[in-house]
Amino acid sequence: MSGSGKSTLGALLARRLDCPFLEGDDFHDAQAVAKMSAGQPLDDADRWPWLDRLGFAAGEVVASGGRVVAACSALKRGYRERLRAAIGAPTRFVLLDAGQDELLRRLTQRSGHYMPASLLDSQLAALERPGPDEAIFMLDAAAPPGRLCDQAQAWLDSDAHLAGDAIRASGH
Template sequence: MPENDRKPHAIIVMGVSGSGKSSIGEKLAEALSLRFVEGDALHPRSNVEKMSKGIPLTDEDRMPWLDVIGQTIRFALSEGEGVIVSCSALKRIYRERLRSAAGGNLFFVYLEGSKELLMDRMGHRTGHFMPASLLESQLATLEVPTGEPGVVTVDIDGTIDAIADAARMKLAPLGIS
């Protein structure tokens, strides 16, 4: 039995805005019987206000938010619970900070899609504080996690069910099912 089957694990569903982190995270959590945490809900008000005004976040803005996400993951794992969190995790230093803070079994599902598809999705969603104008800054900030340990990449050109199923299939060899 793989070691990951014996202890709880955490999964961060990551990618730029419009990639479907929340929808895929919720669907994946349901399929894997794990709790889902909406990472955007953990942002401090100051970050939400900046993004609402179309102002990109800086590393300094993101670090306290990443620490809260890391603490959330560490607590769940320490309680013997697996968890899925949505988080952009755009830079490798952010992912390393999350790995360190989690202190346990942490995996990433990177949702990858074309700029055109992302813009289309952002143009059709309602009630989200992140304007489509910030997609450019997120794409510029993104350091694709190819080759990093514990990362699977899933193409987002499909239905929520198909994308979540693809993520599950790619996570299975890592001992997550």
């Protein structure tokens, strides 16, 4: 979810894991950015190519024997499945959970981002909470970034067989 802190956590976690960080916002095409800038929510047709570009980029890192951390709003189960398929390797998700009021506060306080706070409701409407069968670790977005990074790393380290997995910092 926009404003959850996923980019902050993703960058911290990537530094800690000494691996590349992929900012999902960088994978949107110009048309999608213009649409969001104009206050129009993206639909699935806008998101599929974006998810593919991000997933393939993450998959290339993993295929070369590395780990990668990526941040994006994988709001729906289908989006998460699409990312897993594009990455082509076991993938773990971290979901930063925050309430609507907190997300709105954060979005109205940030500047220089194309995603206006007015689109928060459309993201909340699109959100599909993770199912128990999904490999998703939920964290309270209100916690300090350093603590979130510690918790995410501990979760990842608890599964030692994950070396080489793609790790995503997703947000809600």
